[in-house]
Amino acid sequence: MVLSEPKLEGDDRCEWPETVLEIGFGEGILSRWAAEAGARHVAGVDLSANMIELAQQTSKDFPNVHFHVCDAANLDAVLSEKFDVIIAVHVFCYATDMMQLQAMVRSAVSCLKVGGRIVGVRECITTRPSIDQSIDLPITAKQCCCACGPLYVGYTIDDLYPEDFCTCKLSYGNSDGSNMNFINYAVSEATMKKVFSEEGLHVVQSGTMLEWDASAPTGVIPDDMISGVVNDYGSLMWFFDCEG
């Protein structure tokens, strides 16, 4: 199966996959996007009962989108079918340790058709933040901010020489001036690839957003956000496209 992008203007490449699962749907933006792009059936799972309420409200015009409250590590609690494509944007970065990460990926694989694709984005440590500072120097937080419509997003990683599952603090600024803060856990891309491979996935393509090539899905996150985050924060945003 070849995964296509949603049908963009002037784009007449292959059809959007029939069935799509979004893990960690948040507000449901990507689930609605998949339905609009042509997916026949879209399922979404999220741990948060608050998010499902919001997503259901904003998706009431999408009868083929169904949301469930569920932990990404236990998808079989609510899902019995297998999907052509799984979207996992900013959700594997909530795994606090290796066991949890493995459980999330294993659970996703159990819901993926043979030959299906799992695509997504997460924070990943692909380079050390500073090459000209000795490890003996005091740890300096690395920060960035970038504008994204009415929101801005800031990242702080406390550790100058980060290890797997180091904390990555995110701060989203709302248009009313308030902030939403939460913590993700970054891993190296080698670790992420190892987990994918151990769980039986073939990594078709992966890398930083700027390396995303035209044959891979784009549009999962608006291009200006991708380039803003990648350009302002080096290579912490890491995409993957794996085949089951």
Ligand SMILES: C[S@@+](CC[C@H](N)C(=O)[O-])C[C@H]1O[C@@H](n2cnc3c(N)ncnc32)[C@H](O)[C@@H]1O
């Ligand atoms: C940053 S949001 C991303 C939302 C959406 N994927 C997007 O890109 O618009 C992360 C979402 O993952 C959910 N989440 C975190 N840990 C989860 C888990 N273990 N299982 C399912 N969802 C989880 C959170 O509740 C939150 O809604």
